[in-house]
Amino acid sequence: MRPGSDQAGDPPAAGQKAGPAIGSPFAITGLDAWHGDLVAWLDRLDWLRTLSDRLTAVLGPVRERHQDNLVLELMHGGRWVGHPIHPALSDLPIGLWTGVMVLDAMDRDPAPRRGIDAAGMLSAVGILAAGATALTGLTDWTVSDDEDRRVGLLHGLLNTVALGLQGASLGTRMAGRRSTASALGAASLTVTAAAGYLGGHLVFTKGVMVNRVAWTVGPRRWTRALQEADLPDDSPTAVEAEGRQIMLYRHRGHLYAIDNICSHAGGLLSRGPVADLTVTCPLHGSRFALADGCVSRGPASQPQPVLPTRIRNGWIEVRGSLPAPRRPATGRKQP
Ligand code: FES
Structure with a gap:
């Protein structure tokens, strides 16, 4: 991430991608490029x-x-x-x-x-x-x-x-x-x-205006995210559990966990303000309810995934969406 950036995902480092010179749009490196x-x-x-x-x-x-x-x-x-x-x-x-x-x-x-x-x-x-x-x-x-x-x-x-x-x-x-x-x-x-x-x-x-959390799942089982004592009250806190970026928030003893990557364009919600249990994305101002992830102001059009939480042995644990159970085939009888 760029210093001071509110957006998830690192841009290519300087010199990482050797692009063509300004006067040469067709410095082709391959048919697929x-x-x-x-x-x-x-x-x-x-x-x-x-x-x-x-x-x-x-x-x-x-x-x-x-x-x-x-x-x-x-x-x-x-x-x-x-x-x-x-x-x-x-x-x-x-x-x-x-x-x-x-x-x-x-x-x-x-x-x-x-x-x-x-x-x-x-x-x-x-x-x-x-x-x-x-x-x-x-x-x-x-x-x-x-x-x-x-x-x-x-x-x-x-x-x-x-x-x-x-x-x-x-x-x-x-x-x-x-x-x-x-x-x-x-x-x-x-x-x-x-x-x-x-x-x-x-x-x-580039995935512009595409739901950035459409494929986000997991953790598949209860996973430790943060020691309970390390979570301040009324302060958005970014954690990671099995590679998933999550924002934790505690208000009057109630814990909230919401995907930290804004569904609109990947802004980090933990860097935005929270008021009335609603977080505002610092990039373009979308607002999401912490309780259910519903959008209360765009440009985001998709709700933000929320995760169940629990406390075990002094740790805050989270769990993501589970894969839908497989249904047995219906209709025609199998031979
Ligand atoms: S990235 Fe969150 S509103 Fe655009």
Whole structure:
């Protein structure tokens, strides 16, 4: 972990990964590594870093001021939806604009037509959907960090270019210049695909907005976590049991144990404040009830796992989730 960082997981040590030079995005180390090299090169672009820092300086305080706003939480997807809504919304403009290309390819009528036809309608609805997608993406972007934030910014900029191209396509289509509109629409979809690639990198490679504790289990049996005498009252304390990071908290003699890695993006909950038996993540402000892990404020959309505790021989012991018991096969008789 970086000194002073509130996030779990160590970044690569300096010099650990030999990335390509700034002027060489294609210093390919192998077919399976080109995407990593490309993203590392993008992340080193000075103008992208500067723009990211400036936008963060503007949007960060705005977000903090409105952190309790339910609309903001809903834009993430939040606890009501159970997962982020930005990826789902992004399917709409892609699908609608693909429909525009298909209609254009099938159109055999060379006569110029002004106004809005079926392809134009799809293009317009896609533009509206892209606007909503951009708003939810921008909201998610404000709770990203480091490289993810810069790659996310490039993802957003490319999508903005795609939106502009699609708008120009719609304008020329309504003016009756269909071949120009088709070309601009194809260019828009191409840029959208490039932006989508970066979005895929963020989710599938970096796990942005993915539940960080989805696979957390164990310890499989009662395991000593801390001597009872070493746990101060009303003070979040980080412990480890069989490799699982846990936050212990004792209030009026009642013990609480909750996974220490924030389900949103891996912040360490033990470094956040606790009030009314609710812990606030120090990274982006998600709040979790200590008793049951429920989210009372996003951006986290998944509850935080809680662990049962007991005290034995002066030790606080914890136990994690047990694997679901195997059910005997039902239905057809086995031969
Ligand atoms: S890491 Fe983002 S709210 Fe906890």
